[in-house]
Amino acid sequence: MATSTQDPLSFSRLVALDDKRPTYPQSLVELAYEQLLSMLVTMKIAPGGHISIEALARQLEISQTPIREALTLLEAQKLAYKIPNVGFRAAELLTRQEVHDLFELRLLIEPAAAAFAAEKANDEALRALETLAEEMSRQQTGNELAYAQFAEGDARLHQLVTAASGNRFIAETVEGLHVHLHIFRFLFRTNATAKAVQEHEAIVSALLARDPAGAEQAMRNHLLASRGRMTLALDEQERLAGANLSPEGGGRPRRGRARKR
Template identity: 35%
Template sequence: MYDAILERLLDGSTPPGSSLGIDSLARELEVSPTPVREALVQLEHTGLISRVALKGYRVAAPLSSEQLAELFDMRTILETAAVERAVSQVDDLVPELRAAHARQVLCAHRVRKLRGADGRPTDFSDLREYFAADWEFHLTIIRASGNRFLLKTAESLSAHVHRLRQTADHGTTDLEQAVDEHAAILAAFESGDPERPLVAMREHLAAVARRVSAAG
């Protein structure tokens, strides 16, 4: 239920401010109200929805420009720290990072094939798989840092990354650029130069921030 409702939040079918009724969602999804209620409680913690007294749940507004700046500041602090620690594990990391990037490339290819006349994907399940593959590339590096608290913090940010995509035209506008920038990060790790991955990650996050600001 969590994934089913999340898909509605991110594919544009339930825009910010929309009501989310437990009973109506249960009828549409053909389930009892209990799992819907539980999913909405989980989603409230992500910030994607909010509970309004006596009115139920509503889809939250997209991240503000100030919130976006804070999110990218946090990601830059966290992910550059992870890169600095992961370079010592480059022999183990590179094969896993290659696999993660290959999956992202495949998912990006599927999304491109499903784009409609307006340039947006016509099947959100493939787009959701692409989002997961994109984030998994980053998590692969963070796991290689060997710091469980960095990883736990990154996992807690995943919901806010969902909100970032909600803000930036559902995350479809920078698919090609993100794939290319991840390839540059992979090449930097493959080079054996401990400084290049740090530079590549900083450039990637800065580029994503610029694209999100332009889209907003």
Template identity: 30%
Template sequence: MSDDLNLPPLDSYSYKPLRKQIYENLRESILDGILKPGEKITEMEIASELDVSRTPVREAIQMLELENLVAVVPKRGIFIAGIKSKKEINDLFQVRAELEGLAAYLAAREMNQEILNRLEQHIVDLEDCLDENELDECVEIEISFHQIIYDTADNIWLKKMLDNLFEQINRFRSSSLDREGRMRQTLEELRELVEALREEEPEKARARAREHIEQARKSIIEVFDEVYDEE
């Protein structure tokens, strides 16, 4: 347990309820990797670091538990949740592949030149940041690329489910994308997806999206094996 969690300060001018501010603060810290899977935290240290009482911290923890971002273990404490097994990774990606495929299918039916231009610009930007070895920026560009497809698919429940899955997986993604060649492979997969969308071929777009997610699954499984072999 750390003496200093390095949490960002709360916004003293925010009109949001305190529990919501604390929830967003902790959630961001988890997704950004400041708080790492398996790390133990306590209400007291969070309250002390953020200079708040324990009640809104407890409420924020309950909200995070509902999203499976923390695990509250009786008689042991509060832990940052992590992916526990290859089966869990495979289960997540099995669902994500189907949902991403559906999003691409729906997007292909709604495709227009303005959306294609945005996707193509993301491909250019992704290649540029790869040449400059700016991994964090590359990840943000890829996320934005997918968000364009989700928005074009125009199904609010599909987008919510994909966003939730993305966040569950995201803490492993940076490590997998850092592997030699994986981000270049991602770039080519996204190029093929854009081509299917340009052709307005829904089934082809679905297949390309699913292939992209399958390659991502394989890469994350390799990272998982390396992490747990080291332990």
């Protein structure tokens, strides 16, 4: 039976599930969640593709019940969706316009949230951010599961910053975007993680220094750099789509939206 290699500080355990916490044995749901997250973020399951619960149950040698629980969590993150009488499918990739609009909104609110957090965050929140940033710096290289965990950690870091701003409307807006994991789907097999680690460290350093202007600028720099990486990934995606080739180089015709860089 497949086993999880995560330690107690893994990013999946840092994401608060609250009332969505599964009632079935947590280790099995986490195992299914981690494997599905990895397959979705690295696009082993193609955007819009069918998610075979039966096949994954055979692969992991577990029942279908925890896999369904895991898919419910991923549906809440907008990474999967359920079609009645059909089953679950992976979410489509964001369009270029959607990416543009999301970054416009994030640039309006997240730098201000970082400035507020530098002024208002309590010591516990700052320690959590520092711990998460340190964990992510150790997780930036590795296999596909490690990449998915890093993407999830990135989402958690931004949620912690906005929560520390003290403005629940800002925090709810950013959390409701469900954008971070989708962005990392475009950036798989790039050097995004190494660059993001440095940018996160700058944000956290400014927060720890209680420097509102520095935190605001560090967050703005991070978002601008992330938008630049996304632009390059989108350009590559469109180049591949224009060549009518799969990104794996197999020469297979592409169906629907371009899949990844």
